[in-house]
Amino acid sequence: MNLSLLSSCKSLRSLQQLQAHATKSSLDADPLIAGKLLLHCAVHISDARAHDYAERLLRHAPNPDAFMYNAVIRGFSDSDAPHSSISTFALMLKNLSSQIDSFTLAFSLKSAANLRCLRTGSQLHCQALLRGLDIHIFVGTTLISMYAECGRVEFARDVFDEIPEPNTVTWNALLTAFFRRGDVGGAERVFAAMPAKSPTSYNLMLGGYTKLGEFALAGKVFDEMPLKDEVSWSTMILGLAQHGWFEEAFGYFRRLRGVGTRPNEVSLTGVLSACAQAGALEFAKMVHCFVEKVGLIWITPVNNALMDTYSKCGSVDMSRLVFERMTGKRSIVSWTTLITGLAMQGHGEEALALFLEMEGSGVELDGTAFVALLYACAHAGLVEEGSEMFDKMSKLYRLNPEIEHYGCMVDLYSRAGQLTRAYDFVTQMPIPPNDIxxxxxxxxxxxxxxxxxxxxxxxxxxxxxxxxxxxxxxxxxxxxxxxxxxxxxxxxxxxxxxKLRKSPGWSRIEVDKMVYTFVAGVREDGVTREAYEKLGEVMSRIRVEGGYVPEVAIVLHDVEEEEKEGAVAAHSEKLAVAFGMARSGGGRRVRVVKNLRVCRDCHNVMKLISKVYDMEIVMRDRSRFHYFKNGNCSCKDYW
DNA sequence: TTACTAATGC
Incomplete structure (x- = not known):
């Protein structure tokens, strides 16, 4: 049998056929062939059943060798069942203890790290000590990582000190341990003491700093590092996007393009995440073209990020199109993203239909998918449908409802005006209700x-x-x-x-691929002055032509109120829309993103603007989209 | 056959 056939086996089924062929030719007795088959099955086939199949092969093999045990331990170490890796180790300890080697321990320790199980990790450490393998460079490095994952930097340090000749990877593992515990000073001292630094060492510093929002320090390391690789760029872009520095994330993306480096799929998902949060549709379209051009459109997470971005920029049609045309395998995330996108626009029926289609598609459902579905039902008034699905979730799919699901149900009944049902539901919940x-x-x-x-x-x-x-x-x-x-x-x-705290409210608008942020009460720069000027004109026109009356009186407007200064007259969404109108040059559509929920007065103003100026306003607030057109809003005044 | 870095949905 030709072993090179193995690399073409991408599915469990094709591998089993090869296996049958080997058995028929009595080749399965050959430990080399059996081992290779098993390794391929455990490691190279991304199918949870393949791991279990490999384990069965191991248990039925007449005389499994260390190689075969190691293959199964490795296969489980990066699966969603790392504990099976540990039980395989236990089996090997019973049957083939003398053959336990550095591979066995490195893979088992990786599983303990993924499990964050200090007890298992320590026991494996003992096994390594018994065999003198704790100072082996691979085992020792994995030990450091394991202790880092378990939050025990002092143990990681002890292991490090015993390793006779730590290499850069070992040093990097120690550096990670310090960052993981949030000890920046310790990490900086390790970094300074390193005898040699690879790009990974610098990237770890970038990751450590950006996770803490220390962009000045990260930027300094980034500029000083001799060789920037794809991870360096991705780390900066993702870190900025995750901390809400969207324009800065775009800046790094532009810089990356400028130096002629080809962005990889992680940088692209990062920049798309910034577009999604900022509502930057034009920038997103440009990134989409780029993804097509460099041939990364087959990657599922990139497609998912594109869908999410289009949805959050108000273009759910584009999101649907990406979903329909995607060449990669649709994951549970792909389905959930589109369902959420449809729900945010109020297309509850379509979201529900898509969920039913997903049920038949063979993907494994998870709790988040049900959150998306229940959210869709709540926003579309599909009370009984939502209720049924909630039951189905635990009874049919054996998924335990979590606090978010209960929250969705309360929202579902509440929005429908069934307050008694909602209250009864809360008092009968099996877990204590939270403040949300x-x-x-x-x-x-x-x-x-x-x-x-x-x-x-x-x-x-x-x-x-x-x-x-x-x-x-x-x-x-x-x-x-x-x-x-x-x-x-x-x-x-x-x-x-x-003197209760206020959440600062902001609104953002994209004009010519630049994102502008407005905060109420701040008016020093030219952009804000321009917005205020236009807003004054708009407000007087809707007063005269639309009969606008400000809702100041006694009612406080915002749920999470913005600056009370100037009453509701200068809420950030009004400024952003006015700015968009001033800059759009007669464009008929303005799109705004706001971090809080839109207030009643602003909602009213938007309706009037859409009528008086005969234009459309698309506004994404914290919980959904509002399409203002002809004096009405798609949310039907309920949000 | 092994060790250290970045990713999408609420």
Whole structure:
């Protein structure tokens, strides 16, 4: 039998055929062939069943050698069942203890690290000590990583000190250990003491700094490092994107293109993540073209990132198109991304249909997929459908509902106005409800004007999160709407006395592939002045032609209120839209992204602008999309 | 057949 056939075996099925062929020719008795087959099965086939199959082969082999044990231990070490790797180690300890070598220990330790199991890791450390393998360069380095994963930097250090000739990889493992525990000073000392540095050492520093948001330090290392590889660029771009520095992430991407390095798929997903968060559609389209051009469109995570970006930029049609045309295998993430995208736009029915299609597609469902589905049902008023799916989740799919799922259900009933059902559901939950759940209910009380229930709910919230500003705003609004002025005023006084924190609100708009950020109350730069000027003109026109009346009176507007200064007149979304109108040169569409939920007054203003100026406004707020057109909003005034 | 670095959905 030709062993080179092995590399063409990409599926468990084709491998089993080869296996059958070997058995028929009595070749399976050859330990070399049996071992190679087993290794290929355990390591090179990305199918959970392949690992189990390899383990069965091992257990049935007449005289399995160390190579075969090692193959199975390795196969499980990077799977989602690392504990099977440990049980295989135990089997080897029983049957072939004398043959345990550096490979066995390195792979087993990797599993212990993935399991974050200090007990298992320490026991393996003992086995290594018994055999004098703890100072073996590969085993020792993996030991350091294992202790790092388990958060025991002092043990990692002890192992390091025993290794006679640590190489750069060993030093890197130690560096990782210090960062993992958040000891930046320690990491910096290790970095300074290293006798030699490979690009990985620098990249570890970049990763350590960017995770902490230390971009000045990261930038310095980045500029000083002699050789920047793909990981260096990806780390910077991803780190910036994850900390909300979108324009800076774009800057690194432009720089990367400028120096002629070809961005890899990780840099691309990173820059797409920045586009998604910032709502930068034009930049995203450019990245999409680039992905096609460099031939990385077959990579599933890149497609998923593209879909997510288009959805979050308000172009769910493009998202759907990417999904339909993707050449790579659709993962559970691909399906969930599109379902969420459809749900955010209020296309609940289509989201539900897609979920049903996913059920038949053979992908393994997970909890997040159900979060997306329940979110879709909640936003489209599909109460009974959502309810049924929630039951199905545990009964049919054996997925344990988590707090997010209960939250979705409370939202589902609340939005539909079934407050009693929502409240009963909360009181009968098998796990204790968190503040988010009570807050959902409080919001629903506010929307439906249920003062009695609101007071009950507020008591719960006061116990859990006594200093939350948003909760008091909601309660005050409930009283105000019910005409209980005295109660409303008392809540507001208590807020003033406590000087409760405010979440800073911002809105962003993309013009000519540049993203502009607006914050209420800040007005020094030219861009903001331009926005204010246009806003003044817009407001007076909608007052005259649209009959606008500001909703200031007694009701406090924002759930998570922006700057109260200047009342609601200068909320950041108004500034961003005005700026977009000033710069769009008569364009009929403006797209804005806001980090909080849009307030009622701004929502009203957007409707009027869409009518008076005959234009469309697409606004993504914290929970969904609003399409303003002809004086109406796609959310039907419920958000 | 082994060790250290970056990734997508709520």
């Amino acid at each position: 759940i009570w807050r959902t209910l409080l919001g629903a009380c506010s929307f439906h004007g249920n003062v009695q229930l609101a007071e009950k709910v507020k008591d719960k919230l006061s116990e859990m999160d006594p200093n939350n500003r948003g909760d008091r705003v909601l309660l005050s609004n409930i009283y105000a709407v019910a005409g209980k002025w005295r109660d409303a005023a008392a809540v507001r006084r208590s807020m003033a006395e406590l």
